[in-house]
Amino acid sequence: MFLLLIMGILDDKYDIRASLKLSIQLILSHFVFSHGIRIESLYGIFGINELPFYAQYVLTIIVITGVVNAFNLMDGLDGLAGGLAILSFLIMAVVAFLSKQFYLALILVTYVGSLVGFLLFNLSNERKIFMGDAGSLSIGFLLITSCIKLFQATSTAPHLPALKIGIISVLIVPVFDALRVFRKRIKAGKSPFEADKTHLHHLFLSIGIKHKLTAVIILSIVATITCAGYIVFAFTGITISISFMLILFYSVTSLLNFHNKINQWRNHIKKIETEN
Amino acid sequence: METTTTKRKKIAIIGTVGVPANYGGFETLAEHLVVNLSEKHDITIYCSGKKYKAKQRQKYYKGARLKYLPLQANGIQSIPYDTLSIFHSLFYADILLILGVAGAWLLPFIRLFTNKKIIISIDGIEWKRDKWNILAKWYLFWAEGLAVKYSHIDISDNEAIQDYTAARYGSLSRIIEYGADHTIHVPVSEEAINNYPFITQPYAFKVCRIEPENNIHLILEAFSQTNKMPLVIVGNWDKSKYGTDLKAKFSTHPNIRLFDPIYDQQKLDLLRSNAALYIHGHSAGGTNPSLVEAMSLGLPIIAYGVSYNKVTTENRALYFLNQEELINHINNIYTAKLIKMRTELREIAQRKYNWLNITFKYELLIEEVLSTATKNNALPSTARLSYKQLLKTGLAHLKTSNFF
Structure with missing residues (x-):
């Protein structure tokens, strides 16, 4: 946990080259792995269970690095990353408490507290502060490592498999939004890291929804996906619930894209209509 | 044929x-x-x-x-x-x-x-x-x-x-x-003059559904500020709040007569064919039947300046995009122009809209x-050739043609 501080502060103070940032993240993931926090198994998702050692290592490194950066990409609006972090940490804290990881729960709740304080300034107009890359990278890091730890913890408390849904649901929006955007960029022939305005919050903004409302909507989407996931899980297994949550997410993004297309065509037609 | x-x-x-x-x-x-x-x-x-x-x-x-x-x-x-x-x-x-x-x-x-x-x-x-x-x-x-x-x-x-x-x-x-040639010129009778006393003088006419996209508010405002000739509008005023509001505001104005829907073709054509001017405010919907009907009756037309109306009238009518332009047209219109518009627009209607x-x-x-299998493409086949190949043969410009 202490490693978080070091990386974050270093990053914002000096604009570190991307490859260096990536290597630091990989090294940190390695540390995490060697301390025993690792993805050991897929717990029945898609029917896969215990993983071989090398797969564990590779998957853990990739997932930690991936989620850390995906969360960073979410920091595009005031209150979005902060709100998302609070919501995620609260859900995780409940999961931690129920699986007797009291130390972790305490840390998460403390973070929630400081995030609330942070949001107070982040959302104001005169005394605005931002979390920067330091903030979002370290929060992402805390998020994913807690997730992995809790996955390990809940597998030893087999009467609470539903908790896994909660863990996954907080990850779906940042991770799959990032994947969706990368795929779209690659298909258009561009580099996946080239900036454009197609993230989830951009889509809401381009239909004309204001900043603060967008943040609220995205948070409610996360909450809805979590609830929906739980409801579906009550009737079916873990694979179906996860697939259902993914489908929900993709329907939201498709609808937004569709609406954007309509607006684009409407503007195009307006131009045709009034030109001579 | x-x-x-x-x-x-x-x-x-x-x-x-x-x-x-x-x-x-x-x-x-x-x-x-x-x-x-x-x-x-x-x-x-x-x-x-x-x-x-x-x-x-x-x-x-x-x-x-x-x-x-x-x-x-x-x-x-x-x-x-x-x-x-x-x-x-x-x-x-x-x-x-x-x-x-x-x-x-x-x-x-x-x-x-x-x-x-x-x-x-x-x-x-x-x-x-x-x-x-x-x-x-x-x-x-x-x-x-x-x-x-x-x-x-x-x-x-x-x-x-x-x-x-x-x-x-x-x-x-x-x-x-x-x-549009199902519309007919209806001569003015004794009874018509009794029912519609304004019919013997020049008046402007409009018949349409009362919806905001037909710019009725704009037209009513413009006519309330001119007194060249009265405006007669037939439409379903009571169907919407937009309609009832406008009716309440303008029905007492001396220069404006508002009528409820007339379903009898003869009665409608009586009012329509004897008008001196037709105002068409539609801003949507492609070729509007009411516009081509007015053209077929040989009415001079002032229409909203959207591309559809201009295409329908082949740019031969007068156009407005806001209230000032409409008022200008109403005030500055003269007989020779009216006659010219009548003939030209009627010719278009007889040629195309029968x-x-x-x-x-x-x-x-x-x-x-009954004989086609696939749909015609608007772009030429060259649009589908691979860019790399075209580059090699020096014809890459074919990919970037702008046809519209």
Whole structure:
């Protein structure tokens, strides 16, 4: 946990080259792995269970690095990353408490507290502060490592498999939004890291929804996906619930894209209509 | 026009309120199609049971078979209305002539599983119109896409709409407008003067549905500030708040007369054909039947300056985009200009907007659809060549042609 501080502060103070940032993240993931926090198994998702050692290592490194950066990409609006972090940490804290990881729960709740304080300034107009890359990278890091730890913890408390849904649901929006955007960029022939305005919050903004409302909507989407996931899980297994949550997410993004297309065509037609 | 030699085919006309026509452009079109084509082909028209009560219903009308559905043809019910009509017609028809995109969701299945030919008219650009809520707009936008992609031939009623479908889908829409020669000049009688005392003097006229996109508020405001001639508007004022508000505000103005809907064709044409000027405020919907009817009656026209109206009048009318321009036109219009407009616009209407011509175009489409397999592309084949190859042969500019 202490490693978080070091990386974050270093990053914002000096604009570190991307490859260096990536290597630091990989090294940190390695540390995490060697301390025993690792993805050991897929717990029945898609029917896969215990993983071989090398797969564990590779998957853990990739997932930690991936989620850390995906969360960073979410920091595009005031209150979005902060709100998302609070919501995620609260859900995780409940999961931690129920699986007797009291130390972790305490840390998460403390973070929630400081995030609330942070949001107070982040959302104001005169005394605005931002979390920067330091903030979002370290929060992402805390998020994913807690997730992995809790996955390990809940597998030893087999009467609470539903908790896994909660863990996954907080990850779906940042991770799959990032994947969706990368795929779209690659298909258009561009580099996946080239900036454009197609993230989830951009889509809401381009239909004309204001900043603060967008943040609220995205948070409610996360909450809805979590609830929906739980409801579906009550009737079916873990694979179906996860697939259902993914489908929900993709329907939201498709609808937004569709609406954007309509607006684009409407503007195009307006131009045709009034030109001579 | 030579007679064509296609075999007798079974055609289903879907999506209109029904015949005898008493509603709008599509219905008048259906009626004239029946009159002119029922000798050559077997036509069935689907009608709304809600608009034709049991006593009025007929089995046959001017040679076409009528089928009634217990649904409204417009609004949200148009989706089941069109769907059921299409489904029913699959059992006997060779060609489906569909007016409006409400049932377009069925088209992919029809193409996939049957060999029926589909001609669809996509109306104006419906999804854009302010009168629909967001869900309706989503459905219509999506349905329009399906309609253009999965029909054999799609029809727009205006060149400007053809430009739009070419830009969006890359396919060539056919243009068939509306006829207007069913309107007649009605001479002024003693009784007419009693009912409408203004009829012996010059007056401006407008007949339309009372909706904000027809700019009625703008026209009323403009006329309330001029006194060159009175304005007479016939429309369904009481159907919406927009209408009732305008009626309350302007009906007492000395320069303005507002009338409720007139369904009698003769009465309407009496008021219409004796006007000195026609004001057309429509800003949407392609070629408006009311505009071509005014042209056919030889009325000088001041129309809203949107591309559709300019195309319909071939740029020969006067146009306005705001209140000042309209007021200017009203105040500065002179007799010679009026006469010139009358002749030119009537010539256009007689050439293009007569029902014989329009129904003949449909007849040609019917023949064409029986022989096509795929849809025409609006872009040339060179658009599909690979860029790398074109680069090698020094012809890469072919990829970037701007056709519109």
